[in-house]
Amino acid sequence: MDSMRRHADPALIAQSTAVNAVNVADFEVLAERALDPSVFGYVAGGAGDEWTLRQNREAFDRWVLRPRVLVDVETVATAATVLDTEVSMPILVAPTAFHRLVHREGEGAVARAAGAAGTIFCHSTLSSVRPAELAAAAPQTARWFQLYWSTDRQFTRDLVQETAASGYGAVVLTVDLPLAGRRERDLRTAFAIPPALPLPNISAGLDRPVDTAAGLGAIVDKTLTWADLEWLRDTSPLPIVVKGVLTAEDAELACEHGADAVVVSNHGGRQLD
């Protein structure tokens, strides 16, 4: 585990944030100080020229609130219901890969934090724990499981069934990663997945050393179509969320082929620019 330890100094992060962090951007600055540059670049960077990454941030500036006044605001609530689960706010923890790159407690700690905040943790295929393990580590947290669909269909079926048996609330199928992106920051820093990092949700045929983030493209079955979504619909006892839809046409197709919900997303600008 020594190769992992250099990636983050949890004590340093804890100390820094307690002292200085006022907003989310501050945490990014603190993270950059605490992390190995190649890991920070993997977390913070986007694909290509990072044009999409910048546009994603600027898109928020185009939203303007229209405040109304003299309304009784003593009791206000941001609570919402998402696929029959009550959450404290309409913000979930999106699936992200490799939490143990930045902290040794990894996905379990983040899932417990999500539960403490009253919202759903979405567990990534690219994590260090199986669904059953995470359920044991964060039993009080509402959990969804994000699925990358390998070419080994039996492996996928087993994974989905373990998810359902572990008390998860939904399967989130990511469809906007047909190919891994050209992540120039990762190429410049020679970012690689450490060999010691377990990836138990990837089928045996793929469970080999992975040299770069782009190498992970191999875990995705490029031949998937809407018909496969129907197979998943029949296989999974859980609701299915299709993540990565960017057109109205595809949102309609997702509903027709069995999705219970869609997530509009460009993968955070991380894979296609």
Next chain:
Amino acid sequence: MDSMRRHADPALIAQSTAVNAVNVADFEVLAERALDPSVFGYVAGGAGDEWTLRQNREAFDRWVLRPRVLVDVETVATAATVLDTEVSMPILVAPTAFHRLVHREGEGAVARAAGAAGTIFCHSTLSSVRPAELAAAAPQTARWFQLYWSTDRQFTRDLVQETAASGYGAVVLTVDLPLAGRRERDLRTAFAIPPALPLPNISAGLDRPVDTAAGLGAIVDKTLTWADLEWLRDTSPLPIVVKGVLTAEDAELACEHGADAVVVSNHGGRQLD
């Protein structure tokens, strides 16, 4: 008063402005030199990312004059009448808090300056003087009183009646501060209201040490609605201005519930971003 003295060096400001200040932006530079950083941040800063603050300034650049020529301009006038008061120009002195943070003479000096400029001074609830005191300090100045409405209704009634008895021309009810803003500059500088600063217009139940600007949120009654505006209308012998309206719907509601005027304002981008 020693804790106050460090906040500003009036002699330095006076000397600097006499020498260098060519426009309003220059005064901001001079103020930054003369003031304690936390006080300067409180005066100059906005809420959140200060996006609204920047937009407020940029909005002025979208106004373009359309000059006409060969018109006799020997005698020109900017005078206007506002709620039956003649002013030398259509610009009033908006209510701002805690003038004694930046100069020991505080609201009295600013009110006299407003009078000398021929316009109205709007006296903030968050000042160091009661309406009767300010009337004595600046008797020649047309004055309005800005009201934050505490949960102690008798205290509010007394304050409004003292205002009317002190020769004020209007009550300005601020409605765009249902909650105090997250002012990140203040958090970074650990800005706090000095204990020595009197706040006589805040009801006894709230007149306790206040640690940050955000702590002042407690002075506002979050349950206020348009019905309360009608109560104020019946209580106040003075015209009522509702400040902080940003939608046409609310401007109509304000008129229906007793306002004599509204001020379109987002609180200078200081409280909501």
Next chain:
Amino acid sequence: MDSMRRHADPALIAQSTAVNAVNVADFEVLAERALDPSVFGYVAGGAGDEWTLRQNREAFDRWVLRPRVLVDVETVATAATVLDTEVSMPILVAPTAFHRLVHREGEGAVARAAGAAGTIFCHSTLSSVRPAELAAAAPQTARWFQLYWSTDRQFTRDLVQETAASGYGAVVLTVDLPLAGRRERDLRTAFAIPPALPLPNISAGLDRPVDTAAGLGAIVDKTLTWADLEWLRDTSPLPIVVKGVLTAEDAELACEHGADAVVVSNHGGRQLD
């Protein structure tokens, strides 16, 4: 003349431009090196925040050419006819003040250069030479005379008649300077018109030391209206150009009251921002 000499080093300008100047912007850089800062600020600066000055430059970027191809371009011409005068290109030398601030040869040298380039030189009221003197200094150049209209009407009548008698082609009445602008660069540098600079086109009543560029506002009669344009029309044997029109309404009024042409201009952003 020593007080003038420091303003410019003609030898330095000549040497520098011969070596390095590739475009118009280069001349500005060279001028900044060669001139006294207050003089450079007067020449290069605009009014107020210089927003209009910047917009004037950016406006050029909004013009896009639409090239056509395979057209015989062996013989091309930019020649044009302006108020019956043939010019080599549709660009005239606009009236600008105080040429002797930047070079001892002043308006005469610039007028000869304009003639050599085949275009019209517009001679400013705020120059160091009378119309008859400039005619003698640049007899081959087509000349117009720009008029600021003082309150001394007989002085204005004599000036216009000398202009006509000296072979000028038009009188250009500037109407966009009802008041001198607040030129902050000039205030910061304490720019002043040197006492040694002659201003023979300003009437005796105004021919006193002038401390700042803004002080020149006194030379303009603020009571001028379209009726006065008709008086000028009857007084001047030359065509009249009204300079400083920014609205279609005023362009129509100018024609109705005797103008032969108008110049759309905001005074280069130098006087109103």
Next chain:
Amino acid sequence: MDSMRRHADPALIAQSTAVNAVNVADFEVLAERALDPSVFGYVAGGAGDEWTLRQNREAFDRWVLRPRVLVDVETVATAATVLDTEVSMPILVAPTAFHRLVHREGEGAVARAAGAAGTIFCHSTLSSVRPAELAAAAPQTARWFQLYWSTDRQFTRDLVQETAASGYGAVVLTVDLPLAGRRERDLRTAFAIPPALPLPNISAGLDRPVDTAAGLGAIVDKTLTWADLEWLRDTSPLPIVVKGVLTAEDAELACEHGADAVVVSNHGGRQLD
């Protein structure tokens, strides 16, 4: 050839790119290090203020992809057919001048690289090799020949016939260079075509030392019109591409007068701004 050698250090470029280049912009940085500044300025610079050059780059940012999901992408292809030639992608190698300024192997090496990439190399009139020589140097590459049309019509006819006889696929007539641009970078660096650089595709009457890039304007016949395109159509056994069309009207005229295709181009912002 010593005067050529300083322009580029191929070994340095090879070593640098192998180590660091992640994207096209990186190659520009590496090229700037390896090349003589005047040569780099010639390659990278544009005309005038380089406004068009910048706009050309920014135009790419206005294109946004609209991704569709759950489509089988195991087999994807970018192949296309251009004037009956199969290419691996819809990107050709545009004609550019003087390859031997930056590498001693010049056009031959670039043509072989284009062939290896499966696309067409467009050979510039302003190259160091005749069509027959390039055909011998890169026989496997699909080639087009870009024509600047000199006033010596017999020379042009011979050049076109050699092109056809050498197995080229098209003649590309450049029509957006009626005059050479004012390239300010070249003026500042005193860029000049080295005397040792052969220019065998320029007619004898023009084959004299050329001092600057602008001096090359002499190679273009300014009197060309659409009628001359018809002459070329009758002279050339190859398809004709008209390069440099920017208006729909000219695209229609090109088709009417014998063009088989047009290239929409502003000459990369290199000649007109």
